Amino acid sequence: MSSHDDNLPVLEADPIADPGLPDHTWRPTDVDPAMARRAERQVAFWFTLSMVCTVLFFVSYFAFQVGDDPSTFFGLGASTLFLGLTLGGALLSIGIGVIQWARKLMGDHEIVEYRHSAASSSEDREQALAALGLGAEESGIGRRPLIRNTLLGAMGLVGLAPIIALRDLGPLPGDALDHTIWSKGMHVVRDVVGTRILASELIVGDLVNAQPEALFTGGPDGGPMEGVELQVQKAKSSVIVVRMDPDDIIPGKGREDWSVDGIQCYSKICTHVGCPISLWERTTGNVLCPCHQSTFDLGDSAKVVFGPAARPLPQLPLAVDDEGYLIAQDDFDEPVGPSFWERDSQ
Ligand code: FES
Structure with missing residues (x-):
């Protein structure tokens, strides 16, 4: 649930009593303790498998030769191959275990989050305007027209500079896009x-x-x-x-x-x-x-x-x-x- 900012006008409707969600379906692990224990063992299996893979990763690192006379496995560099397989297996097993855990055992209930107005509160807007006014005052832009006018001139001119660059976009297409090579009967x-x-x-x-x-x-x-x-x-x-x-x-x-x-x-x-x-x-x-x-x-x-x-x-x-x-x-x-x-x- 979102918490509502007290400064915002209340635009949201009251929670809808029946938003039309389908009835909640309980998972087998929610209603059957034996299934839950089984799912728990499955998750533990994946985490254990990850540990095994990691140990094999360490073993592979020390067991296979690299360098001038590298160990090979079916023509492939054994060190690279087994390091990749074992580390990949370790990470994949953790991922599968976490997904199984989330799908089967973690809390399973619908959550509703209501939208709220994106507008700033009137207090925030007043503060922003006050900060702008203060900035303008401190810069002295109102008291120094020479600086203000030359700045406006500089910014206006530099804004025109990209127009010159439009020349580099090349010629207008003319009728080049009016026709393509499609023709009657072409496959x-x-x-x-x-x-x-x-x-x-x-x-x-x-x-x-x-x-x-x-x-x-x-x-x-x-x-x-x-x-x-x-x-x-x-x-x-x-x-x-x-x-x-x-x-x-x-x-x-x-x-x-x-x-x-x-x-x-x-x-x-x-x-x-x-x-x-x-x-x-x-x-x-x-x-x-x-x-x-x-x-x-x-x-x-x-x-x-x-x-x-x-x-x-x-x-x-x-x-x-x-x-x-x-x-x-x-x-x-x-x-x-x-x-x-x-x-x-x-
Ligand atoms: S090129 Fe801008 S929407 Fe397709």
Whole structure:
């Protein structure tokens, strides 16, 4: 239970008589003393095993030769191997013992902690303002306008300096993000390995990082792309393929046939500032960007439901070929990647 600060306004509700928690389930060790004693012996066993491992660790240290003529065990350095195994076993045994102890024998009851207002008390706020006022008074900033004005000028100018540095960010993207190498009929392949993806091998809840097959076949002599060309095309065309329950998907207008049995494909590049999105919450159908937590609802055309991203992830229209492998119906119908200044002027 939290203790309430008397200075804070009382915003919290009274404890709820029935918060809807399921009935407490007693563990076998709570109701059966014999089971409890057995669990106690199990915990003691792990701690004893840890002691044995530690003793063996000491033995290994002195027993095996190192240096010019090291002891070996199946071709491996015996000293390193046994020191690692025995110390690892000792630590692991303590960990298992503690977990068993906590799960089976330590107190088992629900704890409720009520939230309280995060605002400071009015007394704290008054103290903070008084401290600021005192600081301003002691600095003499009000009595010395020359210092105050030159300081404001210096800080204002130095604040403008980063604007100059914007030049080093490189040219605006122009139409470079309007098109990727995705095209009609291009196979969707798994990231890194480049194997085609059978629609039937994905199950509901799966998320696969994928690429256009051209990354693996569009290079010299029909091999993989290389160098800067590979990096540029991969950065623009990386996608995620997810399979959801079709009943959980609200297709966007005009996108009714862009998915295959609940399999959808979206750009992997966050529309905020371009990090690769990666965190998939299969139960909510949301995918998160790890950089600033933008969250996209893949059940609703990847609309932004949280975070700083300003627009949904672009969707790649999917289909299957005669053998059931996933292919693109076309390129994205909007620029991929982060929002940028010229985007809406095109
Ligand atoms: S880059 Fe994805 S949230 Fe910022």
